[in-house]
Amino acid sequence: xxxxxxxxxxxxxxxLLKAFLAGDVNANRCYxxxxxxxxxxxxxxxxxxxxxxxVASYVWDYLDRQEG
Numbered sequence: 001x002x003x004x005x006x007x008x009x010x011x012x013x014x015x016l017l018k019a020f021l022a023g024d025v026n027a028n029r030c031y032x033x034x035x036x037x038x039x040x041x042x043x044x045x046x047x048x049x050x051x052x053x054x055v056a057s058y059v060w061d062y063l064d065r066q067e068g
Contacts, residue, residue, distance in 0.1 A: 016055040017046040024056075030063045038066060 021028045031039065042062050049055050 013047040013049040013055065014043065016049060016052055017043060017059070020052060020055045020059060027056075027059055027063070030066075031059075034066060 021031055034042065046055055046058055049058055
């Protein structure tokens with residue numbers, strides 16, 4: 001098993017998160033408004049996700065909590 005295969009799981013979530021933020025202007029604007037610390041937390045939480053739906057749901061839940 002190569003090192004890149006070992007890393008692939010968390011890369012999936014990260015790639016999906018980047019794609020989601022690139023495709024959703026509102027989410028991207030909210031994300032840009034987070035502190036660097038909050039952005040890191042959001043990204044690390046998304047690393048374990050595997051589908052675009054999971055990522056979208058996670059991101060909006062996270063952003064809703066930040067606004068509260």
